[in-house]
Amino acid sequence: MPLDFYLNVAAGGLLTGLVYGLAALGLSVIFGVVRIVNFAHGELMVIGMYAAVLAAGSLGIDPLLAAPVVAALLFAVGYGLQRGLINRFIDRPDHMQFILLVGVAMVIVNGLLIAFGPDSQSAQVPYAFDAIEIGPLLLDTTKVYAGVGALAVAALLFLFFRLSLTGKAIRACSDNQLGARVVGLNVERLYALTFGLGAATAGIAGCLMTLLVDVRPQLAPEYTLLSFIIVIVGGLGSMGGALLGGVLIGISEAMAGFLILPSMKSMFSYGLLILVLLLRPQGLLGKRP
Amino acid sequence: MTTLLEVDNLSKQFRGLRAVSNVSFSVPEGAIVALIGPNGAGKTTTFNLIAGVMPPNEGEVRLAGRRLTGLRPDQVCAAGVGRTFQLVKPFGDLSVEDNVLVGALHRRPRIADARRHAVQVLELLELGPKRHQIARGLTLPERKRLEVARALATEPRILLLDEVMAGLRPTETDRLVEVLRDLNRDTGMTILLIEHVMRAVMALSSRVVVLDHGVRISEGAPAEVVADPKVIEVYLGSALESGEEGSGP
Amino acid sequence: MTTLFDQLTARGRVALGLFALALLAVPFFADGYLISVITLVLWFAYVGQAWNVMMGFAGQLSLGHSLYVGLGAYASAALFVHFGVGPWAGVWLGMLAATLAGAIIGTLGFRFAIRGVHFALLTIAFAEFTRIAFDHIGWLGGSGGFFLPVGDAAGANPFDLRGSPALFYYVILALTFGALALCRRLLHSRIGYFWLAIREDQEAAQAVGIDVFRAKLIAVMISAAMTSLGGVFYAFFYNNLFPEQIFSVGRSIELILAPVIGGIGTLFGPIFGAFILTPLAELVTWGVESAGLDMPGIKQIFYGLALVAIVVYRPEGVWPWVARHLRLVHQPGDQPSHRAGDRP
Numbered sequence: 064m065p066l067d068f069y070l071n072v073a074a075g076g077l078l079t080g081l082v083y084g085l086a087a088l089g090l091s092v093i094f095g096v097v098r099i100v101n102f103a104h105g106e107l108m109v110i111g112m113y114a115a116v117l118a119a120g121s122l123g124i125d126p127l128l129a130a131p132v133v134a135a136l137l138f139a140v141g142y143g144l145q146r147g148l149i150n151r152f153i154d155r156p157d158h159m160q161f162i163l164l165v166g167v168a169m170v171i172v173n174g175l176l177i178a179f180g181p182d183s184q185s186a187q188v189p190y191a192f193d194a195i196e197i198g199p200l201l202l203d204t205t206k207v208y209a210g211v212g213a214l215a216v217a218a219l220l221f222l223f224f225r226l227s228l229t230g231k232a233i234r235a236c237s238d239n240q241l242g243a244r245v246v247g248l249n250v251e252r253l254y255a256l257t258f259g260l261g262a263a264t265a266g267i268a269g270c271l272m273t274l275l276v277d278v279r280p281q282l283a284p285e286y287t288l289l290s291f292i293i294v295i296v297g298g299l300g301s302m303g304g305a306l307l308g309g310v311l312i313g314i315s316e317a318m319a320g321f322l323i324l325p326s327m328k329s330m331f332s333y334g335l336l337i338l339v340l341l342l343r344p345q346g347l348l349g350k351r352p
Numbered sequence: 353m354t355t356l357l358e359v360d361n362l363s364k365q366f367r368g369l370r371a372v373s374n375v376s377f378s379v380p381e382g383a384i385v386a387l388i389g390p391n392g393a394g395k396t397t398t399f400n401l402i403a404g405v406m407p408p409n410e411g412e413v414r415l416a417g418r419r420l421t422g423l424r425p426d427q428v429c430a431a432g433v434g435r436t437f438q439l440v441k442p443f444g445d446l447s448v449e450d451n452v453l454v455g456a457l458h459r460r461p462r463i464a465d466a467r468r469h470a471v472q473v474l475e476l477l478e479l480g481p482k483r484h485q486i487a488r489g490l491t492l493p494e495r496k497r498l499e500v501a502r503a504l505a506t507e508p509r510i511l512l513l514d515e516v517m518a519g520l521r522p523t524e525t526d527r528l529v530e531v532l533r534d535l536n537r538d539t540g541m542t543i544l545l546i547e548h549v550m551r552a553v554m555a556l557s558s559r560v561v562v563l564d565h566g567v568r569i570s571e572g573a574p575a576e577v578v579a580d581p582k583v584i585e586v587y588l589g590s591a592l593e594s595g596e597e598g599s600g601p
Numbered sequence: 602m603t604t605l606f607d608q609l610t611a612r613g614r615v616a617l618g619l620f621a622l623a624l625l626a627v628p629f630f631a632d633g634y635l636i637s638v639i640t641l642v643l644w645f646a647y648v649g650q651a652w653n654v655m656m657g658f659a660g661q662l663s664l665g666h667s668l669y670v671g672l673g674a675y676a677s678a679a680l681f682v683h684f685g686v687g688p689w690a691g692v693w694l695g696m697l698a699a700t701l702a703g704a705i706i707g708t709l710g711f712r713f714a715i716r717g718v719h720f721a722l723l724t725i726a727f728a729e730f731t732r733i734a735f736d737h738i739g740w741l742g743g744s745g746g747f748f749l750p751v752g753d754a755a756g757a758n759p760f761d762l763r764g765s766p767a768l769f770y771y772v773i774l775a776l777t778f779g780a781l782a783l784c785r786r787l788l789h790s791r792i793g794y795f796w797l798a799i800r801e802d803q804e805a806a807q808a809v810g811i812d813v814f815r816a817k818l819i820a821v822m823i824s825a826a827m828t829s830l831g832g833v834f835y836a837f838f839y840n841n842l843f844p845e846q847i848f849s850v851g852r853s854i855e856l857i858l859a860p861v862i863g864g865i866g867t868l869f870g871p872i873f874g875a876f877i878l879t880p881l882a883e884l885v886t887w888g889v890e891s892a893g894l895d896m897p898g899i900k901q902i903f904y905g906l907a908l909v910a911i912v913v914y915r916p917e918g919v920w921p922w923v924a925r926h927l928r929l930v931h932q933p934g935d936q937p938s939h940r941a942g943d944r945p
Binding site: 426434444445446453458461463505 | 802808
């Protein structure tokens, strides 16, 4: 098999992996600040996917253009969820928070099932079968758009946390909750903002994902687990780690699906997760606690 | 008196910060020794090194000649060291009696036997009337005594008490001092205590070891230590005040 | 055994006795549908009880218990289908496989100090890993499913667990009561108190001499072995196994519903939870259907809402609350023999 072929598969995996990474970034931000493991993350992402599919199907809007609106919608969902429900769980035991979000996830995924049915739906874009040639690589246009889009949103998020006042306040909150309270920050509001941002990020990742796969409700738990794997592999609370983890998983899935069996590709992801948990529990780019 | 606990040249660093450096002291069998020093002096770290919570970078701890260093906390307990935590850690959802029962089960595998022992220990610590309450509902002084009771129930050869007087009112402090003194006198229990409340230190201990910035700066009888200019300089001036704060004018 | 139900009031004992009698009598008056529903309820009560050993007693959250169900189911089914060995022998292989899997997960998790949510994710990862692996084992049917020869539904062959619904009903009833008695014994044993101590505060537990690693490992292994029995029952009751169903995360979550709703760490919680949850879910489904609506996920939505409601409003579960209000258990201060650690 020529080298070009492998390169193409790897590059495709890398671009898909960037979208995975973006979704995981949302999860990582929520965990890093609110200290809540969002077990409904894939569900939020799939809400984004359905929103994009609806926009494309009924209004003919490209998922890339729908992304900002979907982001706003999911921001509202996330903000409301944190404000109305999760904030009162901040000091509760881990397993209670986890069970709460398991419940939320069940409601969302089955709500989607009732609303849209179990069958796959897709967003039609005019460039669905186009390809872009870069050197030896021949890449699907959809993958390039999705990957570049994910990178751009990740960059924006990074800049938000570095430069904006709110972003800095949120970081202060994650470093030291008590300290943040003492200097007069409204921690509950910042948590809600953070959860909103994380949900919006998942929503955008969902929009980009519709360029790559068809959507069905059952994708939600898969994406939740995938995001977990990526975040743990990359390192909790590390934004670069989430992207790196996404790319790693994306490439390894593409390679495994191509070299062995497509149905066995996620076995590698789980295998990688188990290895990382055991050998480097703080993740590849995470700091030791 | 024979030496029971030997702390030999113990050192511990956290990310380059020397929390404990080359600390040595010993606790004779049947004695009450106090470990004092200002905040951040390395007292609790020393306790954790003895109890096996973390390994030292250098040095070792021996109990009656047996090396404790390298053992896990449960093995240190099995070797005969009972400890309390500065921030009390009751088994919150269990009853007071069951809290102590868990400690007693260590050397008494039969539940009935262990429960009898637990009740005795609770009486000793004057927690008898509270034994059917849920531990979470106890007041702070009661929880402090529960810590002591639970550690005592493991039937240790030496008790490590980490600030069990902190937060108590003077009358409560005096009461606990009396209980510990009785325990020491009646059963010969050896006690090593970290204490800020000088009133308790002076009343209880036969020897005092003073730490500052992880270094042992003084050791001797309470009266000697209080008179040591080095101690007065780094510590006692302020600590005496704060320690006596609770007792009022 | 005299202390089996000593925390129950006289009224509680009568209620429990009547409940047990009613359960024993079910096959004499109920129709096939009702028997199958209660069989399912008891199955969830049994497996929930098994899960509760790990989470409710020892405080270790597992969201991968479908792994042990699947291992028990496949091990006993494979022996039966390929070698003609009956389930009562197959049970041992199933328990061995599940206990071993539990030991591996526990050893890895606890040795490497993976705690809380990370441990839960580790358990999910192992279950998912196994699910995909079983999808590709042709000898066990792969993703196409593994089928047991359907027995004569009118007869009763307890040795091969083939026969009428009533036979299965009494088997799962016996398992449920057996698990209740076992858990009661465990909770009042030395290891049981060690588990409670670890659940409450691991550091303090270690300081009183408890070998935390060993105690937690025992909890996982017992829980896994008990759960695998539920898997054996599942295989012979349904006669078909699909990795996608039996090992799924969704199944793992279903398994924890009854104890979470009923009361984590309580003895009667898993049973109580299963008995209120399943009938209510059937009721909701019936209501939606009779309203002429087609909502395939409505039962799960109900379960999800129940989880949210319970952790928000009654995190200790429904059973302790009901037992308190109906005075089925002794209250703190009621009588001297009450011990708070026993959550009935």
